[in-house]
Amino acid sequence: xxxxxxxxxxxxxxxxxxxxxxxxxxxxxxxxxxxxxxxxxxxxxxxxxxxxxxxxxxxxxxxxxxxxxxxxxxxxx
Numbered sequence: 204x205x206x207x208x209x210x211x212x213x214x215x216x217x218x219x220x221x222x223x224x225x226x227x228x229x230x231x232x233x234x235x236x237x238x239x240x241x242x243x244x245x246x247x248x249x250x251x252x253x254x255x256x257x258x259x260x261x262x263x264x265x266x267x268x269x270x271x272x273x274x275x276x277x278x279x280x
Contacts, residue, residue, distance in 0.1 A: 208279035215256045215276055222252035 226248040230241040240248075246260075253260060259275040 208276070211278050212276040215258050215278070216274075219249075219252050219256035219258055222255070224248050224252055 226240045226245055228238040228240045229244055230239050231237070232239055249260070257277045259277060261273045261275060263271050263273070265271055
């Protein structure tokens with residue numbers, strides 16, 4: 204990644220962080236009788252701000268059921 208790509212990536216991340224995003228907590232933890240935001244809740248909340256900033260989050264399941272999440276900048280790859 205060159206300096207131009209890095210600058211564009213940082214600008215996109217900055218744009219994403221400027222958005223006011225509310226994550227709705229719909230999952231319930233019965234042990235503590237509390238609510239929390241599931242991965243699905245978080246993905247729904249950030250989908251549009253990510254897209255508007257030119258960013259994509261990809262989740263991949265690997266060895267030993269380990270999940271890896273990657274942030275991809277559409278413009279620079």
